[in-house]
Amino acid sequence: METLLKARTVLFDEVGGPDVLRLTELDIGEPGAGQVRVRIDAIGLNRGEALLRAGSYYYDAVLPDSRLGNEAAGVIEAAGPGVIGFEIGDTVSIVAKPTDEGMSAHGVYADRVLVGAHRLLHRPAHIDAITGAAVWTSAFTAYGALVEVGRVRAGDTVVVTAASSSVGMAALQIARHLGATPIAVTRTGEKADRLRSAGAEHVIASADGDVAERIRALTDGKGARIIFDGIAGPGLPDLARAVAPDGIFLVYGSLDTRTTPLPMWWPINIYGYAVFHVYADSERACRAETFIANGLRNGALTPVIDRTFDLTEIVEAHRYLESNQQAGKIVVTVQH
Template sequence: MTIHARVVRFHEIGGPDVLKIEEVRLDPLGPGEVRVRIDAIGLNRAEALFRAGTYYYQPTLPGSRLGVEAAGTVEEVGREVAGFAPGDAVSVISDQEMSHHGLYADRVHVPAQSLLPRPATVDAITGAALWTTYLTAYGALVEVGRVNPGDGVVITAASSGVGLAAIQLVNHLGAVPIAVTRTDAKSARLLRAGAAHVLAANQGDLAGRVHAITGGQGARVVFDAVGGPALSDLAQTVAADGLLIVYGWLDPRPAPLPMNWPITVHGFNVDLITSDPARMTRARAFIEAGLRAGTLKPVIDRTFELANIVEAHRHLESNAQTGKIVVTVQH
């Protein structure tokens, strides 16, 4: 039987308008592969950068795909697949090679190792919004940062999906989340989301305000999504012998190496977790425990239908959102 899928692809780099929904024929399942009917897709800022040609690797054109996380239901399993069967609810975490393995689609073939069982208590929207953000926050703050109770933790781009996951995770660990946002427009929302303090970057003297909050010591960990020339100023918020973790480059300009030593600067990528089975096992246990306890729960900003993927990407780039944008798929 021939299976077709609706897939979002782009044939040139550019703005959201380059995204097109096209029908493609799926090849037969290979050994170790699973066909998943996608019900929801989690959007990430990296995908907008990739579409625009400003990510750390370039799309393969024409016909590049997009997307790294989704949730749905197993429809068929290939040979040599164990642990999954048709009808199973799953989350999907693709590798970072989006051109060929992107998940913006209504059906996909993926390796079985890309699947995570989705408990009955986790709906598709939550399952699509969960893993990239919380694995990033967990990997940076627990595996690398070793955040302890009472630590001051500065979180930039705090209203993003990863930023809000980090606020929840820092609270879960008994530490103090200090949210940094560009203006004070989102301050009330960030306080409701669990931030102990909210600092607007455009009000100046960020280091002085962080040191005041932390009793003059500075933050033991700073978790930064922005980079760029302001990195040196941000480094002034770090406590002596503290840790500056950079996981994004929302500001694409060169970022100077901070010189206020002693300080450790770590460039973090979620692959550190997803490519290591032992770390991934620990991460899953931590995140699933937080879900059960109710201390970790994705914040959904807005949902769009797959047919409106262009509008979803416009919203993704607007910086107006607080939390995760999810695209739902109608069958």
């Protein structure tokens, strides 16, 4: 009798706190048409995964046995019919794509997964598994917003809120690389040194007073050409006062889950942004991959890894993800 391959997989049966996550073994089988089986070595955690688990994401988890996770790195173990461009033994990164049905069905919190080959990126030898699991979602998000939408250029002032997040760190690095002046906004000054190391020219602690006024002071009253915001919520109109006339306010996240009012009567451009804007267009995606790969090669982009956990510590990893203590990416590693 054939022995089915097992995969240790993180599932949850109800929405709630980190304790709803459980690690179990599932039969994984062989890849179907267009699929590969990847042995996972590292998993990048993202805030949206905590929101889905808690029941406050923009779509609902399909319960029971909901999966989690969009981003990982590993090695191809098997390939199904019709897979082109990838072979057994290739080191790869897994990213989200807009054609997927969501994390509930296709999550990658596991030691092995079946995944569509369209979600794979080749991972060169100089990019280890932790880097390969940490860089893509954050850098794709920051690149797409700042470069494809914001058209950031040398001399611009770029304000990054939630700056100690992995996306915020990537945005600071990209803005600095392109010759802009990055201003990091964080809750307190505790992470200021790490934010400066990531590329911030100035660091503003929101706990210390009016953020918009401090941005205007740093820009000689002109305001920032681009604000890249991961918070939203009722404070958005106040922050929008710091955007220069005809400037751009890019909202990519909603850490503040309260209603977000739109600012009125200001001559600024407001964009709601998601990383799928990049993935949905093949030419944009190609430009993004090239930009990020070059940045990794020349050192302009270096994902900041705050802390790693083992797959068996997934509950603790999610507790830490929600603690807001981190500066950079949280990565879960997998022992085989």
